Amino acid sequence: MEDERIEGLARAIAARPPRMVEVEGEVPSAAVALLVRPVEDDLELLLIRRAEREGDPWSGHMALPGGRAAEDDADDAATAARETLEEVGIDVGAAGRLLGPLDVLTPMSARAPRITVAPFVFAVPAGTEAEPNEEVALVIWVTLTELSEPGAAAEYLHEMGDGTVMAFPAYGARGHLVWGITHRILTGFLELYSRVDDAEQLRDGMP
Numbered sequence: 001m002e003d004e005r006i007e008g009l010a011r012a013i014a015a016r017p018p019r020m021v022e023v024e025g026e027v028p029s030a031a032v033a034l035l036v037r038p039v040e041d042d043l044e045l046l047l048i049r050r051a052e053r054e055g056d057p058w059s060g061h062m063a064l065p066g067g068r069a070a071e072d073d074a075d076d077a078a079t080a081a082r083e084t085l086e087e088v089g090i091d092v093g094a095a096g097r098l099l100g101p102l103d104v105l106t107p108m109s110a111r112a113p114r115i116t117v118a119p120f121v122f123a124v125p126a127g128t129e130a131e132p133n134e135e136v137a138l139v140i141w142v143t144l145t146e147l148s149e150p151g152a153a154a155e156y157l158h159e160m161g162d163g164t165v166m167a168f169p170a171y172g173a174r175g176h177l178v179w180g181i182t183h184r185i186l187t188g189f190l191e192l193y194s195r196v197d198d199a200e201q202l203r204d205g206m207p
Helices: 003-012 076-088 144-148 180-202
Strands: 031-041 042-050 066-068 099-101 117-125 138-141 153-159 163-175 176-178
Touching: 003 031, 003 042, 003 099, 003 117, 003 180, 031 180, 042 076, 042 144, 042 176, 066 076, 076 099, 076 117, 076 138, 076 163, 117 180, 138 144, 144 180, 153 176, 153 180, 163 180, 176 180
Parallel strands: 031 117
Antiparallel strands: 031 042, 031 066, 042 138, 099 117, 153 163, 163 176
């Protein structure tokens, strides 16, 4: 899978060790996958919308493939890979490449479960398609250029339990809003990806 943008992204991830998060007590862990596939002059990222499920705090949200760790997962990367295969039918172990980890995060909302979320970036071949299971209502591929444009910055208005409305930063993606912990993961990822573009411009002699 030779693609200069993927190679540059791998170098950028390797050059910045992920930040870990400190939590008190025993906290469940989860992992998510940022799947990127090459297209002409760009990379595309897979986003999903979770199916509506009662009791799921992220029901109906735009998200990344992933979920909670299982006892037989070797590590967090294995959790991300297993959940990706289960949710969208893409076997990153067989046809993908692990580019590296991003910062480990925890939800900021007191209403969300106490959990750590470890994101991992995987590259998959051009033309890779998703086959979602019943936990996923929608899959879309969005170019990193689209997500990086100023016009992608948006706002999500969330009604709280007491009726008040809070505004959260979001990304607009093909008519959908990505907010919450997924927005935070994408923000860090896109910052890394911007360094890839800067490095390529310097390499090519551009100002």
